[in-house]
Structure formats: structure tokens, C-alpha cells
Amino acid sequence: xxxxxxxxxxxxxxxxxxxxxxxxxxxxxxxxxxxxxxxxxxxxxxxxxxxxxxxxxxxxxxxxxxxxxxxxxxxxxxxxxxxxxxxxxxxxxxxxxxxxxxxxxxxxxxxxxxxxxxxxxxxxxxxxxxxxxxxxxxxxxxxxxxxxxxxxxxxxxxxxxxxxxxxxxxxxxxxxxxxxxxxxxxxxxxxxxxxxxxxxxxxxx
Amino acid sequence: xxxxxxxxxxxxxxxxxxxxxxxxxxxxxxxxxxxxxxxxxxxxxxxxxxxxxxxxxxxxxxxxxxxxxxxxxxxxxxxxxxxxxxxxxxxxxxxxxxxxxxxxxxxxxxxxxxxxxxxxxxxxxxxxxxxxxxxxxxxxxxxxxxxxxxxxxxxxxxxxxxxxxxxxxxxxxxxxxxxxxxxxxxxxxxxxxxxxxxxxxxxxxxxxxxxxxxxxxxxxxxxxxxxxxxxxxxxxxxxxxxxxxxxxxxxxxxxxxxxxxxxxx
Numbered sequence: 181x182x183x184x185x186x187x188x189x190x191x192x193x194x195x196x197x198x199x200x201x202x203x204x205x206x207x208x209x210x211x212x213x214x215x216x217x218x219x220x221x222x223x224x225x226x227x228x229x230x231x232x233x234x235x236x237x238x239x240x241x242x243x244x245x246x247x248x249x250x251x252x253x254x255x256x257x258x259x260x261x262x263x264x265x266x267x268x269x270x271x272x273x274x275x276x277x278x279x280x281x282x283x284x285x286x287x288x289x290x291x292x293x294x295x296x297x298x299x300x301x302x303x304x305x306x307x308x309x310x311x312x313x314x315x316x317x318x319x320x321x322x323x324x325x326x327x328x329x330x331x332x333x334x335x336x337x338x339x340x341x342x343x344x345x346x347x348x349x350x351x352x353x354x355x356x357x358x359x360x361x362x363x364x365x366x367x368x369x370x371x372x373x374x375x376x377x378x379x380x381x382x383x384x385x
Numbered sequence: 386x387x388x389x390x391x392x393x394x395x396x397x398x399x400x401x402x403x404x405x406x407x408x409x410x411x412x413x414x415x416x417x418x419x420x421x422x423x424x425x426x427x428x429x430x431x432x433x434x435x436x437x438x439x440x441x442x443x444x445x446x447x448x449x450x451x452x453x454x455x456x457x458x459x460x461x462x463x464x465x466x467x468x469x470x471x472x473x474x475x476x477x478x479x480x481x482x483x484x485x486x487x488x489x490x491x492x493x494x495x496x497x498x499x500x501x502x503x504x505x506x507x508x509x510x511x512x513x514x515x516x517x518x519x520x521x522x523x524x525x526x527x528x529x530x531x532x533x534x535x536x537x538x539x540x541x542x543x544x545x546x547x548x549x550x551x552x553x554x555x556x557x558x559x560x561x562x563x564x565x566x567x568x569x570x571x572x573x574x575x576x577x578x579x580x581x582x583x584x585x586x587x588x589x590x591x592x593x594x595x596x597x598x599x600x601x602x603x604x605x606x607x608x609x610x611x612x613x614x615x616x617x618x619x620x621x622x623x624x625x626x627x628x629x630x631x632x633x634x635x636x637x638x639x640x641x642x643x644x645x646x647x648x649x650x
Binding site: 227228231232233234236237238240241243244245246247257259276277278279281282283284285286287288289290291292293296300313314315316317318319320329330331332333334335336337366367368369372373374 | 395523566569603638
């Protein structure tokens with residue numbers, strides 16, 4: 181399996197790459213409990229993009245869960261497969277809670293958090309490199325982020341369960357643009373209150 | 386709490402201090418969720434200026450002014466109605482399903498809860514509700530479920546198109562009148578169609594563009610609408626003790642962000 185790229189994304193930083201169909205991206209949680217927020221687009225027409233509701237409706241029809249794990253297929257707003265999760269040491273990846281933003285932080289954690297760094301700052305900067313903007317910042321995946329939805333409807337961000345060196349592998353099912361924010365959040369447990377670097381390895385499938 | 390970032394030195398707390406802040410917020414959210422406020426509307430809607438019926442499978446686009454109130458009546462108990470909202474003054478601000486459930490610590494949307502935009506502001510409040518359940522996790526159906534019938538995704542897209550927008554502008558939506566729960570193993574459960582006459586009332590907290598479609602939930606076994614949706618739109622500004630504006634501390638902060646946009650000299 182030949183390596184296309186192998187880089188370390190610093191704590192709190194963005195990253196993006198275009199995967200050709202069949203290529204595999206491995207995201208490694210180097211130090212554990214690090215949420216990795218990700219957006220996915222059809223590389224040739226980014227108005228086709230990841231849709232959590234299409235993905236979960238399909239999972240529900242197959243008696244699958246409200247979270248993502250090995251075997252999950254991430255669908256677009258046209259119902260097409262963008263990427264598949266082909267390996268995973270964690271077993272739980274959220275897609276319901278969205279990405280943190282400066283604005284939502286003020287609501288969730290208090291106005292005093294307004295000028296702290298957030299995933300949507302990373303995403304907007306990275307989107308701008310592709311001529312995309314806030315209208316394109318839609319539903320995302322939070323790899324390694326533990327967000328239970330309890331039977332009474334409670335939704336919380338709980339302590340992460342990923343181990344040091346834990347990883348998830350995504351196989352591109354079409355040519356796909358992947359945007360990543362190595363989550364800078366310290367106001368909830370998604371990063372163990374201590375953001376850390378991740379490693380991203382892209383290889384030929 | 387009105388500490389500014391500098392005095393709190395928020396980028397340099399210890400993990401234990403951040404955790405203590407988070408757990409205090411969580412405890413208050415749990416206390417609120419344990420005391421729900423489900424209630425149906427009390428009386429006639431004030432200052433009604435529009436009524437409309439949406440036949441099975443169809444949709445409408447609506448322009449609401451701040452503090453307009455819309456009652457949505459599910460006359461025959463059809464299995465859902467798809468809803469999406471934009472700020473009419475800047476359509477790049479739109480309904481955000483993730484923020485709506487995360488900021489309120491719950492997927493249960495009913496009286497007292499609010500619908501958040503992507504900008505930490507409130508688009509609409511749920512001011513009354515008969516309690517049929519409203520789902521923003523799985524949401525409205527689409528072509529994959531509808532087997533050729535008119536469906537929520539396409540109808541929301543059509544409504545967006547008539548406001549000059551495209552598929553870029555329609556994100557995860559709400560399926561009104563759709564109760565979905567999860568079990569301890571992580572599976573989904575769709576509770577079945579709502580009772581006839583189910584109603585939900587929303588108050589616009591900004592000037593809004595609204596797309597509303599009479600089409601089922603994605604998990605409904607019946608994938609075609611089985612009856613009309615009736616809407617009434619009136620106007621009723623919130624009073625000083627308004628439930629939604631004080632129901633949670635998160636809503637209070639969301640309304641502080643919202644009302645700041647409507648300050649006048």
C-alpha cells in the first residue's frame with residue numbers, strides 16, 4: 181500500500197485533502213481523546229456534500245446505530261456514498277452534535293468564551309481556499325467524539341473513549357474533498373480539556 | 386455569569402477547572418430537562434393575517450416578521466411535516482440542527498425550547514405544542530425513502546429555490562410531528578404517526594424565510610402524506626415573563642445574541 185501523504189496536524193489546526201476514489205485516509209488520535217471534526221464534499225461539485233440525515237436514515241433502515249463505526253457509509257445530500265469507514269479502533273464517532281463555533285460557544289459556555297478558537301473558524305479558513313464559504317459549512321462528523329443520545333433524549337459530550345494511537349480509516353467512494361478541524365475546544369470533554377496533535381496518512385487503497 | 390475572557394483567562398485554565406465549569410452547566414441542564422413544560426396553546430391566535438392549507442405531498446414558502454406566530458395543525462395525523470428556516474435578512478444564517486440539540490442538551494423539542502441558527506442566535510421559539518414529538522436527528526424523508534412520492538428533501542429544496550437559493554442552502558432539517566427515540570444500545574425507534582389534531586406553535590424571533598412541507602418522516606412506514614396540514618399565522622410579541630426566553634440559561638444567552646441584532650438608535 182503506497183503512501184500518498186503522511187503528516188501531523190498540530191493541535192487546534194485545520195487540514196484538507198482531496199482523495200481520489202479508492203484512496204484511504206487514516207486519522208490517528210496520537211495521544212487519545214482528541215475530537216477530529218470533518219466535512220466531506222464531492223470534489224467535482226461541492227454542492228453535493230455530506231448529509232448526516234441521509235446517512236442516519238439509511239443506518240436506521242439497516243438496524244444500525246445513531247453513531248458511526250466500522251461499516252458506516254457516509255452519504256451525501258444526493259444519497260451517494262462519499263466515504264466508508266473500513267477500520268476503527270474506537271467504535272463511536274458522533275455526527276449529531278455539529279462543530280463548535282465562537283457564536284455557539286457563547287450560548288453553551290457563556291459570553292466570556294466568545295473569542296476562543298473554534299472548529300468553524302478552522303473550517304471557514306480552509307473552505308475559503310476552495311472558493312467555498314459559510315453556506316457550505318453543513319453537517320459534519322466528529323471522529324473520536326463521544327456524544328451519547330440517551331433514551332430520555334439527553335445529548336451530552338462525554339469523556340472520549342479513544343486510546344493513544346487509536347485510528348479510523350476512511351475509503352473514498354468517489355473523488356472527495358475532506359476538510360478537517362483538529363478540534364480546539366476546551367470547554368467540554370471532547371478533547372480531554374487538552375487539545376493534542378493528530379496524524380493523517382493517505383494511501384492508495 | 387458576565388466575566389470577560391481576560392479576567393477569566395479562559396485559555397489557561399487547568400483541565401480540572403474546565404471540567405468543573407462543564408459539569409456545573411450539565412447539572413443545571415439536567416435539572417431543567419427533568420421539569421418539562423409541554424402545553425397546548427391557550428386560546429385564539431392574536432392578529433391572524435394568513436391561513437393556508439397544505440395538501441398532502443405539497444409545500445409552502447413563508448415570509449415571517451419577527452414575533453409573527455405560526456400554528457401548524459396536523460388535521461389528520463399525517464406522519465410528519467418537514468421544516469427549514471433562514472434569517473430573511475441574511476440567508477447565510479440558517480437553522481442548525483446540531484447546535485439546536487447540543488446547546489439545549491436534548492433532542493426533545495417541545496414547548497419552551499428554541500430553534501438555533503448557526504450564529505448562536507434564536508430563529509424561532511416553540512411557544513406551544515401538543516407533544517407529538519419533533520425530530521431533528523434523522524429528519525424528513527427524501528427520495529431514498531419516498532419511492533417516487535413527493536418528499537421532504539425535494540420540497541424543501543424547491544421552497545429554497547423560490548427564495549433564490551440552491552441545494553447548498555438546505556441543511557439538516559426538522560420533521561415536525563415525528564417522535565424518534567434511541568435505546569440504550571444506540572438503535573432508533575420511530576413511535577408512529579401523531580394523533581389527529583396535533584399542533585405546534587412557533588414564534589419567529591428574527592425575520593424569517595420558512596419552508597414547510599407536508600411530507601413524512603424518513604422512518605415512517607407510510608411514506609406518503611395522509612392528510613392536510615393547516616397553518617395560521619398571527620402576531621404576538623413576547624411579554625416580560627415569556628417562557629421560551631427564560632426557560633434555560635442557554636436560551637437566555639441565545640436571546641441576548643439575537644436581540645442585539647435588533648437594537649435601534
